[in-house]
Amino acid sequence: MPKSDIEIAREANVKPITEIGAKLDMPADALMQYGPSKAKVSFEYLESLKSKSDGKLILVTAISPTPAGEGKTTTTVGLGDGLNRIGKKAMICLREPSLGPCFGMKGGAAGGGYAQVVPMEDINLHFTGDFHAITSAHNLLSALIDNHIYWGNELGIDERRVSWRRVLDMNDRALRDTVTSLGGVANGFPRQTGFDITVASEVMAIFCLADGLEDLQKRLGDIVVAYTRERKPIYCRDLKAEGPMTVLLKDALMPNFVQTLENNPAFIHGGPFANIAHGCNSVSATKSALKLADYVVTEAGFGADLGAEKFFDIKCRKAGLKPEAVVIVATVRALKMHGGVAKDALGDENVDAVKKGLENLGRHIANIAKFGVPAVVGINRFIKDSEAELAAIQAFTQTLGVDAVVCEHWGKGSEGTEELANKVVGLIDSGKADFKPLYDDALPLYDKINTVAQQIYGAEEAVADKKVRDQLKQWEDAGYGHLPVCMAKTQYSFSTDPNLRGAPSGHKVPVREVRLSAGAGFIVAICGEIMTMPGLPRVPAANSIHLDEAGLIQGLF
Structure with a gap:
């Protein structure tokens, strides 16, 4: 029986965090340590880096999530390790996990298998507070x-x-x-x-x-x-x-510095959800990483229709970031679910279902191209994936002019992402990136919402009653019309129906409510039945989390 994530993490050869900092020429006195294996990086040291040139920024995103799992965070960690394996000075930037999913249904957010950040238990629980x-x-x-x-x-x-x-x-x-x-x-x-x-x-x-x-x-x-x-x-x-x-x-704003299982550097800082917020780690961590490393791998929450769109249209727009490459994570299992296969039948080979589900991947590939950033598909391989199923994905992406690389980081660590790392470096070196947001600041607020609905979700239009439209007009009159929009929508579908998988088109996107986030600098459009306070499932993960006889935490995943 394979080891659990927490068992693998516990067996890791975790080095003192000062040694990890030394890989980035970071002095020990720049680190405010929270024990031997995690620290915050001081503002004074980060300020001293501002004159340095920036490294290359890589975004990891994914197809629309399913209960079968995609492994976006795992791939982010694996790619960071893979870049270091091929001799690049690289680090990763992730979000901090929320306790809600940890004790609910989704689990933690520290990666998995042999592509994790550690200390896993700390990161998934209270971390640095x-x-x-x-x-x-x-x-x-x-x-x-x-x-x-x-x-x-x-x-x-x-x-x-x-x-x-x-x-x-x-x-x-x-x-x-x-x-x-x-x-x-x-x-x-x-x-x-x-x-x-x-x-x-x-x-x-x-x-x-x-x-x-x-x-x-x-x-x-x-x-x-x-x-x-x-x-x-x-x-x-x-x-x-x-x-x-x-x-x-004050202290929380300093980025959190940890390491991967392979002792490579990572910032884990901030944690907005991508279905109800903008879904990216902190600007301070990303900008600092770009000064410390030649390649920075970051992720944006859920599928590319949510996380990547907000990464580009909110974070990059506001922070002046220019991503150079995108990795779109997909799995055979998830594509089969998008192709209509039930979860309990995912272990059976079904090339036709994979081909049907590829319309979801195709929509995400087309969407990323609209932002002017070149992409590669990372196929997060599971043990039961057949060669024919993997070949079907690769053949499909080739018709779109995009490579698909089979990745085995969960079981092999950086060895399993070496090919992906080389492919990403090649994409960056090609100089094809010409990043641009999806819409202009000057576009009216409702038109921005409609643009995302039509261009990213494949919808016929966004619909809202007069009260919502009047509210948007009032905010424009008050001087907030230049702000980007943050779409709060189910992560499971391009539509607002979580059960409508694949790549639906021609649907309506109902905007139930809009909220002004003047401090953050965006307008939130709440679509469909999305909730800003989730509930626990019938059998929450919390039921399995406990301390064993040795005082060790069990049940986290």
Whole structure:
């Protein structure tokens, strides 16, 4: 029986984090250590790197996810190791895992098999406390809003128009809609509100897009938290909340530095979901990595229709990043599911189902081309994949002018991604990259939403009622029309129906609600039935997580 991810991680030859830093010529005093194997990198040291030239940025994305798994994070880690194996100075940039999926259905986000980042248990649980700091900063603002209303409401906040909710880093459907301040006069003014998961917080988005502490504080101050009865916006800075929030986030903003199983360097920092937020690790970590290494491999959440689109249209647009290559991860198993095969039949060879499911991969390949960045497909191989099924994928991508490389990093580590690493370097050296966002800043907000729906999702159009359209027009009149849009949509389909796999076309994308994230610098369009506070499944992963007799954590994956 193969070893579990946690067993493999426990057997790793983990080196002192100072040795990993030395690979990047990083002095030991630049590291603020959290034990022997993880650290934060000091602002002073990162500031000293700003005059250095940038390395090459590589994005790892994937086809639309299925319960069969795709292995995007695993491939990101494997490619980083593979680049180091072929003699390149490379590092990876990942998001921090949320406790919600860890205890829910999806599991952790530290890779898998022999392509992992370590210490695996720490990364998947409390790590360096960044998410706790973000949760605390967010909820401090919530407390200051209610406190201001309680003590006379000098700003004239309309209690019916407080848009700022609370957050918790856990899947808890019971908190989606709540009533606060029950219990009489001493507890304040009752009002309806609710909780989002921490990774959907605007504070998380700001944290990941901020370029330093000064920018962080300014962005926090720009958050719109409520409106007056005259519809005048109330900002975080009006409550003098941005200062103490920045204090809570001061240490968290320093990137977290760890290593792979093969002792290669990695930043793991920030963690917005890609289905309800922008789905990328922090700008500070990515920019720092580009100064430290010649090649930087990063990932964006879920399929390319969500993570990659937001990486390009939000993160790269805002941070001035220019990606040089994209790896689109696919598996035979997932393609068979897109081709109509049930999960319990995925072990049987079915070339026809693979061919049918390839329409999903084809849509993602075509979408990436719209951003002007060359792509290669990384086939994350499973033991039961047949040669005929793998050949069908490669033959299909060749018709689109894109190579597909079979990768075996899960079982072989960097040896299994050596070919992919060489292919990616070749793509970069070809000089074909000419990155451009999908739409211009000047395009009206509704047209931006419609552009993503039509150009990326293959939809006929985005549809919204008059209230949503009027709200977008009001934000344009208030000076927010230049902002990009962040689509909150199911990750399982190009449509808003999670059960509609493959590459559906001609559907409608219903926009249920829009939210202004003025501090983060984007407009959130909530589509279909997507929830900003997920629930736990019938049998959550938490049921299997425990300490064994030796005091070791079991059940994490």
